[in-house]
Amino acid sequence: MRPLSLALLVLGPALLVGCGEQRPSFEPEKVNAAPLGKGLPRGFLLGTSTASQQGGSGTAPDAWNHFDEDVTRMKRLGSNAYGFSVEWSRLEPAPGQWDAESAARYRQWAQALRAQGLEPLVTLHPSPLPAWVAASGGWEDPATLASFERFAGRVADLLGGEVDWWCTVHEPNVSPARVARQLRTHDMVDADGDGKATLVGLSHPVSTPDLAGAGVAGSLDFLGLNDSEPSAEGLYLILKRSAALGLPLVLMESGLEDRTGERRPSFLKNHLYAVEQAVAAGVDVRGYFPRFGLFRVDRSTPELERQGTPAVETFREAARNLGLTPTP
Known part of the structure; x- marks a missing residue:
């Protein structure tokens, strides 16, 4: 497949579809009347996510210390997948030095998710870089890519028995x-x-202009899009x-920050409706x-309730x- 540019994803709506193409209605009454979730395909991953370097999630911050509680919340939501990142600096704090305790924790996570019927989607996120990598020049040092590749292989050895969905990120000099x-x-x-041991994807913000030089062609099984699009119609056009x-799509890190919580239900409903309309159109x-937005955290409590x-x-x-089947 010829590498394509993501510049086409950030064009205005008028340029994103053909003049004669009929688009679905995104009027509020139409969205609100739709049976949310009915238009999603069989096997669709309706999940939540955390990222080690971000500290925010569909469940809550500090997942490292609240994982078991968060699994309970995932079951309450009825989700069937959980996306989390493994932190390079945590697993390999020094060159070739593997942190056995952290490795055991990540493996326990993957095993627990699989046992609870939650599909793990693991992101190999290099940020923050280990101190020893940063000290040698970070991604400017050609040896960093080889070190990250070895890290990826070790993580696959560690978690491959429970994980099929893998995602890396678009960083300078990461192939x-x-x-x-x-x-x-x-x-x-x-x-x-399902007959496939690995499904490898790339996490990418839709606003980044170009993937042509990223070495994508023929190497990926899906494209993960970080969904920061505020409007449902805009998301539909992007999809x-x-x-x-030419790749299956997974929307990752979707949401908006909303202190009052009043806009979150509408955002979620509108964006899932956009996904359903895109699926109906053959995407x-x-x-x-x-x-963002499923749980708020009371930071005044030591337990981060x-x-x-x-x-x-x-x-x-x-x-x-x-x-x-969400639990009560």
């Missing part, structure tokens, strides 16, 4: 093709029984145009992972209509 090769070499276990890249969308927002019930409605 997705070389990282994907490491993952496929070291993860030979088909954990979910339609993204289909030209291959495989998953949706909110990052999680409190559900109104968006929880919106998510549960979508899960039920998808055929999933």
Whole structure:
């Protein structure tokens, strides 16, 4: 497949579709009347996500110390997947020095998710860089890529028995093709029984202009889009145009920050509606992972108590209509 540019994803709406193409209505009454989740395909990943370097999630910050509680919340939501990142600096604090305790924790996470019927989607996130990598020049040092590839292989050895979905990120000098090769070499276990041991993707903001030089062609199984699009119609147009890249799509880190929580249910409903309309138009969308807005955190408590927002019930409605079973 010829490498394509993501510059086409940030064009204005008038340029994103053909003049004669009929688009769905995004009027509020139309969206609100739609049975949320009914239009999602079988096997769709309706999940939540965290990222080690971000500290925010669809569940809550500090997932490292609240994982078991967060799994309970995932089951309450009815989600069937969980996206999390493994931190290079935590697992390899010094060159070739593997932190056994952290490795055991990540493996326990993957095993627990699989046991609870939650598909793990693991991002190999190099940020923050280990101190020893930063001290040698970071990505400016040609040796960093080789070190990151070895890290990817070790993580695949560690988690491959439970994880099929893998994602890397678009960083300067990171070759997705070389990282994907490491993952496929070291993860030979088909954990979910679908006939594929590895599905390797690239996490990418839709506003970044170019993927042509990233070594993407032929190396990826899906494209993860970081969804910062404020409007449902804008998201629909982006998904339609993204289909030209020839890869299945997964929406990652979707959401908006909303202190009051009043806008979150509408945002979630509108964006899932946009996904359903894109699917109906033939776009291959495989998953949706909110990052903000399902739970708020009471930072005045030492336990960082999680409190559900109104968006929880919106998510549960979508899960039920998808055929999933949220717990009480």
